Amino acid sequence: MKALIIGATGATGKDLVQLLLQDPDYTEVVVLVRRTGGIVHPKLTELIVDFDNLESVSGSIRGDVWFSCLGTTLKAAGSKKKQWHIDYEIPAQFAEIAKKNGIPRAVLVSAYGASATSNIFYSKMKGQLEEHIASLAFDQYIIFKPGMLLRKDTDRSSERVIAGVLRVLNGIGILRKHRPLPTSLLAEKLAQAPKTLSPGLHIIELDKIFD
Numbered sequence: 001m002k003a004l005i006i007g008a009t010g011a012t013g014k015d016l017v018q019l020l021l022q023d024p025d026y027t028e029v030v031v032l033v034r035r036t037g038g039i040v041h042p043k044l045t046e047l048i049v050d051f052d053n054l055e056s057v058s059g060s061i062r063g064d065v066w067f068s069c070l071g072t073t074l075k076a077a078g079s080k081k082k083q084w085h086i087d088y089e090i091p092a093q094f095a096e097i098a099k100k101n102g103i104p105r106a107v108l109v110s111a112y113g114a115s116a117t118s119n120i121f122y123s124k125m126k127g128q129l130e131e132h133i134a135s136l137a138f139d140q141y142i143i144f145k146p147g148m149l150l151r152k153d154t155d156r157s158s159e160r161v162i163a164g165v166l167r168v169l170n171g172i173g174i175l176r177k178h179r180p181l182p183t184s185l186l187a188e189k190l191a192q193a194p195k196t197l198s199p200g201l202h203i204i205e206l207d208k209i210f211d
Contacts, residue, residue, distance in 0.1 A: 054093050066103050068094065092132050111147075
């Protein structure tokens with residue numbers, strides 16, 4: 001299979017790229033990035049793109065499955081408008097191009113609690129993206145809804161603190177459904193899903209990702 005990835009430079013995306021390059025079922029891996037990641041591999045193609053002008057590379061958005069690991073925080077984006085652009089507009093446009101070009105499978109990393117009817121900006125944004133991609137009617141559409149992600153060597157102090165608290169609570173049987181999820185495990189599930197799941201819509205909630 002030929003796979004395409006947006007969000008390949010984030011923690012989950014990096015793990016996914018490495019897994020796909022090692023997986024013999026994936027014969028080509030195309031990553032769309034703003035700048036090179038420095039990885040050299042015979043199966044890997046880097047497309048350096050301006051995400052504000054995806055149409056300029058639309059002819060290269062062809063393959064068997066596409067993955068979106070794209071996302072940012074409000075703090076990193078600087079405003080809700082910029083976060084909306086990164087988390088909704090870019091993957092939505094990519095999905096539209098992928099559908100137009102006949103890519104049959106879509107795999108989206110969304111978020112726990114995402115809902116188009118939520119009163120929370122982030123959850124509503126993610127839910128609206130889920131619904132927009134669903135409206136495009138891919139042959140296979142897989143949505144992962146992870147919660148707290150454990151990134152290797154994270155520099156986010158709040159992330160380390162929250163993860164530590166959750167581990168303690170999980171250890172005594174509290175909030176085990178919401179235990180932190182290593183990005184490496186999420187990437188593993190992402191890579192396997194298009195190969196093992198049937199056509200149609202699949203929503204993989206947080207507790208099911210661990211199963």
